[in-house]
Amino acid sequence: MDDFSENNGQLNNSMSEELKSHIKLENELLNNPLVSDYLISNFGENSIKIILAAMDETTDDAIAARCKLKVAEVRAILNKLYNYRLAEYKRIKDRDTGWFSYIWKIDVSNVLSIIEEQVVQKIKELDRKVEKINTELxxxxxKCSKTNLISFDLASELYFRCPNCENRLVEKDIKEKEELNYELTELKEKHQLLVDQIAxxxxxxxxxxxxxxxxxxxQFAEAAAIQELEKERKRIKxxxxRQKERAKQMKKNSKKGILRKNIKMHAEHKSFHKNKKNKPNKSEKFTRAAKQKQNAKKNKIKTKAFKSK
Structure with a gap:
């Protein structure tokens, strides 16, 4: 059992809580002397190894490899456990080869109830024998059996000879009766112990x-809380x-406004200098007016001269 407790410890991290709980209960049962003695006496010394190796669904080949046993021995024990309602299997067909593989799972949670049923059956049989001894000879x-009791009437018909080996029949004495009563008492105590352990x-x-x-x-509440936090995180993000995009847009608009302002100022500055350049000063204005006046006089003189001719 110790060989597999280490393996179980290594697997615990990846197991579900449900499987961990199942293994915990199974180990509790396997540590019970009544259960371990029953399993070893009915299914062999390697039965506990196989049970520990097949608490979760697995194949008989995998169980054999894990237990370092022959596959035939593992299958024989698994079939016995199945007959006692302590194991179940699923049959899966390989589409390529057409062969069947068996997925086994062992569940010994009802082993105490099975032991109790067998003890109750033995108690009933012993009760009948004790009653028979008390009521009749x-x-x-x-030679054959001390438990197969024969009534006086039948024994006389057989001439007090065993029907199997023809050996002489012997009357059941008080010692045998005491032995049966002692065995019956032990079984009843065992039954009460089983009832307490089942409870x-x-x-x-x-x-x-x-x-x-x-x-x-x-876990559901934690998952819901995580989901809500994730929603809140996405909402904040x-x-x-949006705020970042708005700030970016405002910055972009601000740059455009500054650019427009700069362009406007540049245009105004350029227009101002152009107007300033084209606008004549006072001396230029005077010279131009004097020339115009002089030209007008010349034109007037020419006109008069032309008319006098």
Missing amino acids: VYYCP KFEEMKRAEEQRLKELQVK KKMK
């Missing part, structure tokens, strides 16, 4: 289910983007 064959395990199971439920609610 019975015989048995010391304890069911309580643990309910506690784990409640823990998982609360964890799911917490979008708002900042």
Whole structure:
């Protein structure tokens, strides 16, 4: 069991909480002496290794490799566990080869109930035997079996000979009766212990289910909070983007305004200098007027001379 506890520890980080809870409950059962003794006596010494290796869905080949056992031995134990309702499998067909592969999963959560059923069955059988001994004279064959009891009427018909080996039948004595009563008492004590352990395990199971439920609610709330934070982050990011674009546009418009102002000022400056250049000063104005006046006199003289001729 220790070989696999280390492997389970390495896998815990990647496992879901549900699987971790399942493994925790399974380990609790496997550490129970009643359960471990039952599994080893019914399924062999390697059964616990195989159970630990197949708590999650996996193939028989993978289980054999993990346990370092032959595949045939693993399959035999898996089939036994399946017959006892402690394992289940899914059959998957390979489309290319047409071969079937089996995905196994072992669940021993009901093993205590199975043990209890068997103990109850044995108690009923012993009760019938004790009642038979108490009510009538019975015989048995010391060679074949001391538990197969034969009534006095049947024994007399058989001439007090065993129907199997023809050995002489012997009357059931008080010692045998005491042995049966002692065995019956032990079984009843074992049954009560099983009932208590089943109740304890069911309580643990309910506690784990409640823990998982609360964890799911917490995870859902955390996921919702993260989603809201993400929405808020996107909203703020979008708002900042709009503000940035607005500032950029304002800066651009401001640059355009300054440019227009500069162009206007430049145009005004240029126009001013042009007008200043074209505008004559006082001396130029006087010279031009004198010339115009002189030209007018000359033209007048010429006109008079032409008329006198």
